[in-house]
Amino acid sequence: MTIQWFPGHMAKAKREVEEQLSLVDLVIELVDARAPYSSQNPMMQDVTSDKQKLIILMKRDMAEERVTQQWLDYFREQGKYALAVDVNQKDDIKQIVKQTKQISEHINERRKEKGINPRSLRAMIIGIPNVGKSTLINRLASKKQAQTGDKPGVTKKQQWIKIQGEFELLDTPGILWPKFEEEEVGYRLAAIGTIKDQILHLDDIAIYILNTMKQYYPDALVKRYSTLNLESDDVVEWFDAIGKQRGCLMSGGVIDYDQVADVIIRDLRQGHLGRVTFDQM
Ligand code: GDP
Structure with missing residues (x-):
């Protein structure tokens, strides 16, 4: 990237x-x-x-x-x-x-x-x-x-x-412009809304947020998305669960993954996922 x-x-x-x-x-x-x-x-x-x-x-x-x-x-x-x-x-x-x-x-x-x-x-x-x-x-x-x-x-x-x-x-x-040789840095800045959403794929940003939260803030994640099974590492399964819970559906009841990604990113930026620090010491 x-x-x-x-x-x-x-x-x-x-x-x-x-x-x-x-x-x-x-x-x-x-x-x-x-x-x-x-x-x-x-x-x-x-x-x-x-x-x-x-x-x-x-x-x-x-x-x-x-x-x-x-x-x-x-x-x-x-x-x-x-x-x-x-x-x-x-x-x-x-x-x-x-x-x-x-x-x-x-x-x-x-x-x-x-x-x-x-x-x-x-x-x-x-x-x-x-x-x-x-x-x-x-x-x-x-x-x-x-x-x-x-x-x-x-x-x-x-x-x-x-x-x-x-x-x-x-x-x-x-x-000043951020400089990010490190891939992680790009995702962190995208997650907190510093760089334009068009630069990285929304679903990649959302997956990054979910993975980070699973590692550091699993309770907050499950509090917001109660049907999420964190035992599984399958992000498609995660997106399906969040999509169903939040009604992100296309016609025919198919999960709209773009909408799910949007929900996750918005939830984070609006503080619905609690206090989150991406750069851990
Ligand atoms: P600039 O581009 O560096 O000048 O950033 P802005 O001053 O336009 O702020 C960007 C956004 O961050 C705005 O929506 C501010 O309301 C928000 N913001 C700035 N400081 C804080 C803060 O301490 N806490 C919160 N929650 N939001 C802040």
């Missing part, structure tokens, strides 16, 4: 992000808590290696809490700051501001030691499509706060948003 992004788009996105990076002290990289490894952008690991990094595991409400904690520990052991966030929780947004304030204080202490005047921290948000970048920027920027004005950017003027008086955030996120 090869998944091909348009190389031109990728190169342009990378260039833009690199230009923006030169303007900031802190890179806030968003990953999906359901796949913190697969939703990272490997291309950016080198580019941003000299910057202070805050990794935010987005959509924590959809991921298994225990594994999310393991990932937080893992990132922190690597010397990065890390938080898990549900954008709909005000306290989670407050945590980000608090964490950023601490990072800002550290950076300013170092600036002071070097005889450089302290100033507000400048940060940017990066991440793959659909990880939650725009939503988070909107939540951080309260309506009352106006933009702080223009600072010269490299190619164009950048807009900065002042976040609760604590730091300045570039208003345009850096959009």
Whole structure:
């Protein structure tokens, strides 16, 4: 399986992000808590290696809490700051501001030691499509706060948003494309809805979801699809059972497998299969 992004788009996105990076002290990289490894952008690991990094595991409400904690520990052991966030929780947004304030204080202490005047921290948000970048920027920027004005950017003027008086955030996120040499990574990203459904076959994505859930979350699977026989490894049998239960039928009562695949994927994305983390530690 090869998944091909348009190389031109990728190169342009990378260039833009690199230009923006030169303007900031802190890179806030968003990953999906359901796949913190697969939703990272490997291309950016080198580019941003000299910057202070805050990794935010987005959509924590959809991921298994225990594994999310393991990932937080893992990132922190690597010397990065890390938080898990549900954008709909005000306290989670407050945590980000608090964490950023601490990072800002550290950076300013170092600036002071070097005889450089302290100033507000400048940060940017990066991440793959659909990880939650725009939503988070909107939540951080309260309506009352106006933009702080223009600072010269490299190619164009950048807009900065002042976040609760604590730091300045570039208003345009850096959009990065996921890269997946590993087949599993492609399926994980497809399952959580990061890559377009047309790229991989829907039934393959659905089978991937069922197999992963059988391995890690069998109870949740049977809770949703009560007629599923997990003793069997026959996916056709699984599809038949789910199709019958959910009425995915074509004329003549034949099971419509496309519809079954659709049901499984939708159930997962809408949280009906419970909290699921695809990247297990
Ligand atoms: P972007 O492409 O990275 O800018 O992603 P968006 O900000 O458009 O978000 C993509 C989808 O993820 C939207 O439907 C958001 O409502 C949803 N989303 C973002 N953050 C969270 C979160 O913490 N929890 C949940 N459940 N959904 C989220």
